[in-house]
Structure formats: C-alpha cells, structure tokens
Amino acid sequence: MTDLPPNNALPTPAETTPEGEAEAKPEVGVGPWEGEWPVGEHWDADLLRDGDRRNVVDQYRYWKHEAIVADLDSKRHDFHIAIENWQHDLNIGTVVRTANAFLAKEVHIIGRRRWNRRGAMVTDRYQHVRHHPTVEDFVQWAEEEGLAVIGIDIFPDSVPLETYDLPKNCVLVFGQEGPGLTPEVHDAAVATLSIEQFGSTRSMNAASAAAIAMHAWVRRHVFQQPVS
Numbered sequence: 001m002t003d004l005p006p007n008n009a010l011p012t013p014a015e016t017t018p019e020g021e022a023e024a025k026p027e028v029g030v031g032p033w034e035g036e037w038p039v040g041e042h043w044d045a046d047l048l049r050d051g052d053r054r055n056v057v058d059q060y061r062y063w064k065h066e067a068i069v070a071d072l073d074s075k076r077h078d079f080h081i082a083i084e085n086w087q088h089d090l091n092i093g094t095v096v097r098t099a100n101a102f103l104a105k106e107v108h109i110i111g112r113r114r115w116n117r118r119g120a121m122v123t124d125r126y127q128h129v130r131h132h133p134t135v136e137d138f139v140q141w142a143e144e145e146g147l148a149v150i151g152i153d154i155f156p157d158s159v160p161l162e163t164y165d166l167p168k169n170c171v172l173v174f175g176q177e178g179p180g181l182t183p184e185v186h187d188a189a190v191a192t193l194s195i196e197q198f199g200s201t202r203s204m205n206a207a208s209a210a211a212i213a214m215h216a217w218v219r220r221h222v223f224q225q226p227v228s
Helices: 044-049 065-075 092-101 134-144 183-189 206-221
Strands: 008-009 026-028 079-085 107-111 130-134 148-152 170-174 191-192
Touching: 044 130, 079 092, 079 206, 092 107, 107 134, 130 134, 134 148, 134 183, 148 183, 148 206, 170 206
Parallel strands: 079 107, 079 170, 107 130, 148 170, 148 191
Antiparallel strands: 008 026
16 A cells, blocks of 8 residues: 655644744644555545545545445454433443444444534544434344343442453443443343442443443453453
C-alpha cells in the first residue's frame, strides 16, 4: 500500500495567547494527498483531493467509509456489548466508542431506541448498533445466536471479573447509570460479574466498567492470558 504523507497533524494559523505569544494549534488529520494518487477501489477521491480530517487510524486515511467498515467486519471479535437504556443513559455514546476501539462484533441498545451519540465521537458510523425494545427480545436473540449473556454489576451472587474465565462467544451487558442491571437481565444472565474496587465508592461509571470488561475479554481471547 502506498505510504501516507508525513502530515498527520498540520499547523493552523497562529493564535495569540493571553501572554501575547503566538501559539500554533495542531489540526487533526491529513491534508490533500501529495504526489500521484494511489490506485484502488477503497480510496476516496474527495478525501484524496481535500484531505482527511476524520477520527480514524492512519491505516484508514483517505479510505471510503464503506471500505473501512468492510475491513473492520472482516476481523471483528466474537464478543458483543449490550447496555440498557430506559432513562436515556448518557454513557451509551462512550460505550459505543470503546466498543469500536476494541472491535466488538455489535453493540445492542435495550429499551429506548434513541440515545445520545455525542460521546461516540462519530465511531457509531463504523460500529454496528442493534436495538432491542425489550429484555425478552434481547434474550431471545442471544439464545438464537448461541451467545452467553454475562451481566456486569454488583449483586450478592456476583463473582469477580478478574478470576472469571469469560467465554469467547458472549454478550457483556451493562445497566444504566444509577439503577444498574434490571432484575430481568440479572435472571437471564448465566453469570453476573463484579469489578474489584478499593476506594470509598460502591460503584463506578457504567462506561468505565464497560471498558474494563471489554479489555478483560481482549486479554483472555486475543492475548491468551489465562485467569487465575
């Protein structure tokens, strides 16, 4: 593949600081392609001409959107993420962004269809998101797909995530901020896992918990790190 031009962060016109000094502000992305254009169906002519300011890794600079999604689809991991959305949880966007970073197969929204996409930072364009109106609908789908439903929350019967051998084909489910997992999801889960904490607070942010759980799956099934 043709190498990218070495201008991942281009300077913009200098701005004046409170001290009166000029300070250059970096610009995200790359400018127009320099030199002869590369050949291939995955290249986007508009981006090659105008520059690519999207929030994508260098590998996908100047690629068409559909080409990026197709390439991601060819190597997605076997875990799914689900989050309950009964009260318009603002964490969902961040969960989607993290799911994209860890290349989850899909993200599932249980409950309300609408969710705040701001925290996703446009990563929802590259991450498959599926809606389930009810817990029953979600559980039926998981059973048909042969996926183990794993809840992440603090319950009397929760076991530590740190010592649990996560199955490869699973869907990690998170409750919304505050109420946590509903009893219906708790009952449907083959296991409910808790994240060990050492401070004064009883719980942590749902998006933070999702990131920890996803990374635990990656450590187990990508890096083959055994649990103790």
